[in-house]
Amino acid sequence: MSEAPPLTGEELRQLCEFLYRRTGMAFDEAKRYYVQRRVTERMGATGEGAFPAYFARLRADAGGEVEQLINAFTVNETYFYREDHQLRCLSRDILPERARAKAPGEAIRIWSVPCATGEEPYSIALWLLENWPEVDAYDVEIVGSDIDTRALEAAQAGLFGRRALMRLSPDLVERYFTPAGPERWRILDDLRESVRFTSVNLVEPASTGAHGRFDVVFCRNVLIYFDDASRRLAAENLYDALVPGGYICLGHTESMSRISPLFAVRRHADAIVYQRPREGSRD
């Protein structure tokens, strides 16, 4: 197989503009090497020898090429403590603020959607036990939801391989998991039982609506794959699933600015997050 020739300056610009408009991921000449590698990979996989033909395929989204290209640019694998700066933001800024808004005895509700095979909602539980000093003072309810019921079964089972645990210290693994065969670990029952799993379709208002309202939603690494219509609807569904003043965290390559004007953007020390305005607020 002959290597595709390097992209010309104009070709690179065109591709970057397409990606920027479609996903908000911003690359330029300075990232040429990184972009070129991924485009070459996709051109090889689609059998397109020339950039113009590949770009036409991409624009027409033939064979789901947009998703394929996004996949090439993002990490599709989920793991414990992924993007932990958001977890830090959760315990340092978001939860103290939400807790102040609660009546005595009222639960703080957190939704991990999509949760895939469970690493994300379990990470939230684990992080809070380790890093939120007030965790004992409140009832915290964590729900993990996904459209993929096989992923949900795996989440429920709570068995993980080495790669999923790679960001956890040996001490955390030791304290919260038990070995369950070669290269397998099972999460402790206490933790397993602290997350409730449900199936959901993010673009179905009745389906998201059935989950009630949350203080914090983690919706990471899924909206980037949706088209404009689905993103808009999913964002509206999530807005509806938040209490006024509640927060949504997106993946680090994602931004609400491409999706919906419903939320106000907030900068905390550790992360940019989006907030459903409190009632009567002008934001």
Added chain:
Amino acid sequence: MTEGKPKRVLVVDDAALVRLYYRDALERAGYAVDEAMNGLEALEKLLVAPVDLLVVDVNMPQMDGFTFLRVLRRQDLPVASIPALVTTTEAGPQDRAAAREAGANFYLVKPVPQDVLTVYAGLLCGDAP
């Protein structure tokens, strides 16, 4: 603008070729340029990295230029007072009034010649030629 750190400009426009046209003019005049394609993205970028000047289109997806300026101007943060040059295809008197009310410092009707853009940029950044 030859000494010190270059002044930073955020160009907010949904049209890629327009952003490129402004960038071309501003970079040649010594500014450092960043881009956003609508008002929401601009707000987000300003929270992370403030700039010295905004060049803002009016009609954009998700958040138009006037709403952007209104939201920006009432933030309780230093970025709230960044000077803004609005460039738009809408030339009517009610549009000018809306721009002023939203907090624009200057209002230029498109197409804006590149040298006109840099003159106004210089004025608003306090380094007039």
Added chain:
Amino acid sequence: MPLIRKPSPAAPDAVPARDPLAALRDGSPDERFAAARAAGGLPGGVPALAGALSREADPRVREAILTSLSRAGTPEAVAAILPHVHADDANLRAGTLDALRVVPGGLGPHLPGLLADPDPDVRLLACDLARGLPAGEAVALLVPILDADAEANVCAAAVEVLAEIAGPDALPALEACARRFPGDPFLPFAVRIAAGRIGARTPAPDE
């Protein structure tokens, strides 16, 4: 264990208890928001949403109305959205365009009318909407704009889209368009970039 698993009994319900079509008229902003989301699927929902869109001043409720209308996607629903591209309020114009961009199946039949609208700002916005069409159809609609539209800014919006999708057939029209507005500083720049990109996409004759 402070983390609890049972569903919290007080999980507030997002669905309004009242008849959505009534709540759409006189509910609180939150009730109107929920009602707008529910109304799309109800008999009489589309006309109720159309009426609400003309009255509604809260931008978030307006978003929800526009989403429901664009999801409904019927000719009646699209007809309710379209007039607002003329709105004086830039915020409503932006919302209208965003809603039109996501109408299922696209705006195909409406685009020729919008591209011929007497208001140049509507024609300009329509050029951007053409990006959602298959490339061949969009080129066929936009090249005549280059040839004939009286407003340089409308032509510039057409060039913006053509730079991404057109083939070499469009080059003469692009260059002629830049010549049609000799005093315009932006069009020659835009056409030069567009021509460069189209050239870069054009396979050499022997391939």
